[in-house]
Amino acid sequence: MPAPAKAIRRDISDPPVIEIQNLSMRFGDHQVLRDISLVLPAGQTLVVIGESGCGKTVLLKAMNGLLRPTLGEVRFEGIPLARMNEHELARIRTRYGFVFQGAALFDSLTIADNIAFPLREHTRLSAAEISDIVESLLGEVGLPQSVATMKPMQLSGGMRKRAGLARALALDPHLILYDEPTTGLDPIMSDVINELILRARSRDGVTSVVVTHDMHTARKVADVILMLYPLSRLPPGEPQVIFQGTPHDLDNCSDPRIRQFIEGQAGTRLSELKDEQARDQAQSTPPTPEHSQHTEDET
Amino acid sequence: MSNRARNRDSAGRGLGDWFATQIANLGEFMLDRVAGVGDVAIFSLKTVGWIFARRQRRDVLLPSFYQIGVLSLPVVALTGLFIGMVLAVQSYSQFRAMGLQTRLGAVINLSLVRELGPVLAATMLAGRVGSAMAAELGTMRVTEQIDAMESMGANPIYYLVVPRFLGCLILIPTLTVMADFMGVLGGYLYSHLLLGIDYHHYWTNSREYVDAFDFLMGIFKTFFFGAAIALVSCHRGFNCDPGAEGVGRAATNAFVHSFMLILVLDLFLGIGLDNLQDIFHPEGPRKLL
Numbered sequence: 001m002p003a004p005a006k007a008i009r010r011d012i013s014d015p016p017v018i019e020i021q022n023l024s025m026r027f028g029d030h031q032v033l034r035d036i037s038l039v040l041p042a043g044q045t046l047v048v049i050g051e052s053g054c055g056k057t058v059l060l061k062a063m064n065g066l067l068r069p070t071l072g073e074v075r076f077e078g079i080p081l082a083r084m085n086e087h088e089l090a091r092i093r094t095r096y097g098f099v100f101q102g103a104a105l106f107d108s109l110t111i112a113d114n115i116a117f118p119l120r121e122h123t124r125l126s127a128a129e130i131s132d133i134v135e136s137l138l139g140e141v142g143l144p145q146s147v148a149t150m151k152p153m154q155l156s157g158g159m160r161k162r163a164g165l166a167r168a169l170a171l172d173p174h175l176i177l178y179d180e181p182t183t184g185l186d187p188i189m190s191d192v193i194n195e196l197i198l199r200a201r202s203r204d205g206v207t208s209v210v211v212t213h214d215m216h217t218a219r220k221v222a223d224v225i226l227m228l229y230p231l232s233r234l235p236p237g238e239p240q241v242i243f244q245g246t247p248h249d250l251d252n253c254s255d256p257r258i259r260q261f262i263e264g265q266a267g268t269r270l271s272e273l274k275d276e277q278a279r280d281q282a283q284s285t286p287p288t289p290e291h292s293q294h295t296e297d298e299t
Numbered sequence: 300m301s302n303r304a305r306n307r308d309s310a311g312r313g314l315g316d317w318f319a320t321q322i323a324n325l326g327e328f329m330l331d332r333v334a335g336v337g338d339v340a341i342f343s344l345k346t347v348g349w350i351f352a353r354r355q356r357r358d359v360l361l362p363s364f365y366q367i368g369v370l371s372l373p374v375v376a377l378t379g380l381f382i383g384m385v386l387a388v389q390s391y392s393q394f395r396a397m398g399l400q401t402r403l404g405a406v407i408n409l410s411l412v413r414e415l416g417p418v419l420a421a422t423m424l425a426g427r428v429g430s431a432m433a434a435e436l437g438t439m440r441v442t443e444q445i446d447a448m449e450s451m452g453a454n455p456i457y458y459l460v461v462p463r464f465l466g467c468l469i470l471i472p473t474l475t476v477m478a479d480f481m482g483v484l485g486g487y488l489y490s491h492l493l494l495g496i497d498y499h500h501y502w503t504n505s506r507e508y509v510d511a512f513d514f515l516m517g518i519f520k521t522f523f524f525g526a527a528i529a530l531v532s533c534h535r536g537f538n539c540d541p542g543a544e545g546v547g548r549a550a551t552n553a554f555v556h557s558f559m560l561i562l563v564l565d566l567f568l569g570i571g572l573d574n575l576q577d578i579f580h581p582e583g584p585r586k587l588l
Contacts, residue, residue: 066446086454093452104447107439108362118451167451 097168383485433553436536
């Protein structure tokens with residue numbers, strides 16, 4: 001079934017919601033992202049795809065300052081995040097919504113308290129007003145009012161994801177970041193989440209970034225798709241972003257790495273993984289005297 | 300490749316290289332420890348800063364106080380009662396050999412209010428509450444709940460650490476009072492009912508050798524113990540490694556590190572407070588025997 005027509009509201013006078021320049025992220029000796037640049041205009045939905053471990057979630061967390069870049073800059077609505085102190089960063093994060101992979105609802109609070117958390121933290125609304133907003137948000141994500149008093153552990157995975165989305169929507173964010181929103185859900189519930197992402201975007205033209213490996217989600221919700229490639233498998237000097245374009249361009253792309261991913265084919269990947277494992281074992285085994293002698297003879 | 304791995308790889312190329320590797324590893328180990336202490340110090344300063352920066356919400360504070368104080372009370376009371384009785388059992392034979400069994404009350408109560416009560420309450424708190432705090436915060440770190448809090452513009456130290464810190468700091472003295480009380484009671488009951496020591500002599504000797512300074516000295520130390528337990532445990536939880544193994548290790552380390560810190564603090568505070576006592580009692584310590 002074709003995806004429904006998307007009403008994209010853009011104002012060319014608005015600064016881009018997210019602007020990333022030459023972003024690199026390194027954890028100790030392990031480099032995850034290298035020289036990533038992108039511009040995300042208001043109202044658009046960017047979907048980031050790529051293999052596990054290619055740095056999608058790291059990119060998402062760099063977008064709201066949860067991770068600080070090793071090099072480069074991230075700007076939110078024209079403001080560089082790296083120059084902000086903790087207080088300023090906390091204030092600007094009220095314009096973000098973040099839907100985590102496992103929903104990341106607070107175990108010790110009820111669903112209603114989870115959704116009310118950002119409202120209690122950042123607004124001076126009365127308890128009755130907050131309760132009304134929580135009720136309306138539960139309705140918006142299709143959760144019954146009875147879940148309000150339940151703890152997150154009492155809900156199914158799909159319900160928790162929807163409660164996480166309701167919490168992300170509580171402060172009417174300008175930008176919503178979704179980390180693997182459909183992972184671990186059945187196909188019907190995955191599509192419910194996709195519909196909710198589309199519906200959330202229709203609220204005042206909210207901008208969205210969705211990290212996923214679910215190609216159905218990518219095709220359904222994306223205006224622009226960006227594909228990252230793991231640095232460990234990338235030849236030196238090649239850009240880490242191997243695709244940036246519309247879903248239609250992606251389907252017509254002839255790059256074998258992209259075709260392999262979107263068609264979900266292992267190809268030669270299993271033999272590559274075995275080679276990597278053998279290489280790692282060889283590196284971690286200290287050379288024996290025989291090996292050393294042999295190497296010296298060869299040289 | 301990490302420095303330590305590089306250092307390991309260079310092993311096996313001769314004795315000189317082996318020594319160089321060991322020295323490099325030792326240096327790296329020391330640097331890690333110093334960085335760790337610095338990290339705990341920054342974490343502690345941030346926690347203290349947030350106590351004054353913003354008032355705590357009642358609905359956040361009270362559950363922490365309930366967990367730390369009310370739920371620890373039975374276990375602290377029970378251990379206090381038994382430690383008092385154990386002291387009576389262990390001291391009686393020695394004191395009877397010298398014909399000083401009527402002074403049992405003095406030695407039991409002095410040991411309890413100065414040392415055993417505070418250290419026992421702190422140890423029970425580290426075991427019952429410290430490990431639980433590290434495991435809870437560690438699970439929150441692993442399941443991205445702490446990231447979620449930050450992403451909503453809420454400070455995790457304000458919400459998660461400050462209530463636990465205040466709970467430990469304020470409630471450990473009350474737990475110590477309970478441990479002291481139950482220990483004194485246990486010691487007396489065992490001495491009077493089972494060892495047949497006279498009520499009058501037991502309490503007269505106690506009053507003579509145990510004064511308010513001894514009691515307050517014990518209570519004073521507990522503020523440091525409580526702060527150490529909360530900060531070490533919360534720090535372990537916040538810096539938990541991924542997975543169930545990481546959470547388990549955080550909980551274990553929280554107890555082990557807290558317990559070691561309690562004993563080190565007890566030694567240095569004991570030395571400092573003894574010197575202070577010399578100022579107030581220049582005539583020297585009272586002789587028990």
